Amino acid sequence: MATKEEIVSGLADIVNEIAGIPAEDVQLDKSFTDDLDVDSLSMVEVVVAAEEQFGVKIPDDDVKNLKTVGDAVDYILNAQVA
Amino acid sequence: MSPTNRTVVVTGIGATTPLGGDSASTWEALLAGRSGVRPLEQDWAAELPVRIAAQIAVEPGTVIPRPQARKLDRSAQFALIAAREAWADAGFTAPAGEDPSVDPNRLGTVMASGIGGLTTLLAQYDILLQQGFRKVSPHTVPMLMPNSPAANVSIDVNARAGAHTPVSACASGAEAIGYGIEMIRTGRADVVVAGGTEAVIHPLPIAAFGNMMAMSKNNDDPHGASRPYDTGRDGFVMGEGAGVVILESVEHARARGARIYCEAVGQGVSSDAHHITQPEPTGRGIAAALQHLLDTSDVKPAEIVHVNAHATSTPQGDVAEIKALRQIFGDDVDHMAVSATKSMTGHLLGGAGGIESVSTVLALHRRLAPPTINLAEQDPEADADIVTDKPRPLPEGTIVALNDSFGFGGHNVVLAFRSVD
Secondary structure (H helix, E strand, O other): OOOHHHHHHHHHHHHHHHHOOOHHHOOOOOEHHHHOOOOHHHHHHHHHHHHHHHOOOOOHHHHOOOOEHHHHHHHHHHHHHO | OOOOOOOEEEEEEEEEEOOEOOHHHHHHHHHHOOOOOEEOOOHHHOOOOOOEEEOOOOOHHHOOOHHHHOOOOHHHHHHHHHHHHHHHHOOOOOOHHHOOOOOHHHEEEEEEOOOOOHHHHHHHHHHHHHHOHHHOOOOHHHHHOOOHHHHHHHHHHOOOOOEEOOOEOEOHHHHHHHHHHHHHHOOOOOEEEEEEEEOOOOHHHHHHHHHOOOEOOOOOOHHHHOOOOEOOOOOEOEEOEEEEEEEEEHHHHHHOOOOOOEEEEEEEEEEOOOOOOOOOOOOHHHHHHHHHHHHHOOOOHHHEEEEEOOOOOOHHHHHHHHHHHHHHHHHHHHHOEEEOOHHHHOEOHHHHHHHHHHHHHHHHHHOEEOOEOOOOOEOOOOOOOEOEOOOEEOOOOOOEEEEEEEEOOOEEEEEEEEOOO
16 A cells, blocks of 8 residues: 555656656646646546556546546545555 | 739748758758668568668657657657748747747648558557557547647647648648648638658558568668669668648748748649559659649749659659650650659658658759669660759759659649749
């Protein structure tokens, strides 16, 4: 089970890989679309990479609720428990 | 001049080719007679009967930042690089959409490829089979669709008068430029970014073209493999890259004080209606395109001094084109310096009309016809004055040059450019 800090760090690396945003700019309050240059298609890439890295499932219907990095971190934390 | 018959000029050029990462380095290599053909050293090429290709000189990944590049098929990457060069060369400033000297609603793009995002399709199919559907990139569709280069260039320069993609195999790039000329001539746009791109150096198309007996198997002599008009020619060599021109109404170009390379006079178009891949052997279809050019423009055979021939180095095609030139222009062919630049660039398929138009524009502007390399023994059936060995000076005064492009399916497009004083 990854800790909150590990999930933030892992997501930062994924966003860096996909959108080219410096990892240190990927903070909990940042919006994927507005701040991190992750459009709806690239968000699918982020989700698939996160699923693989953290061993969770993020159904398509839930992806639209993941607006900020914090939303994604909380979702992954809960999904790991479930 | 009526709004439906406006004069069109070329004000910018851009290219990324097997000879160089821009139009200047490509032109320098063309004049120097350098071959861009190299051995295919990838593992997948080892068992193929064809193991040579004219691969891009400057990898697009070194020019376009990775986050953008990974969402673009290689053909769209080439198109973007060439279009950005042409845009800057025309004197427009970046960011393009904010340039006050062109109205986005009067700016169009026409970018063609013969085959589209094939390598994206094949790579994603490999992922589907090996890793499952979930790993297929969500960018796959916008990467593989053939209109992707036109659409991406339209976004890049903020062109809102239309983004188009004519597809006619190896005539696609020329057809795109012809379409752009018509957009301006008929008043739909004042400026059009037009050209062709192709990126299909991959084992599947190489195997397929090879099995059609269309490609040179001269693996031991890459530089000598593409030899248009030579009696030893045995097929084309695949190339990759893009060439783009900025077309503009002469009024618009003059109003903003743009440098004018030449006039884009018009096009002649026809279809063979003969065979899906074989050229019509008498050159009848090509002749019809040449006649169409004469019928629909003010071009006179006496003023044509240079032809950038389609000449792909196939046994039948090279000769059919020369026969057609003789059929329509007769003895006037004798004063036309014919250049087969595919001897150096290889055959860029849908990109060919793009880079060869760039070459033709520069030939007029610099008054120099590039050489045709590897012509050791000229096929007697290719009865024309082929420029060999070194560049040939073109005459003073008002002169016209043609760029021929023909594609599988029997598509024939001839573009005409005229010098400006």
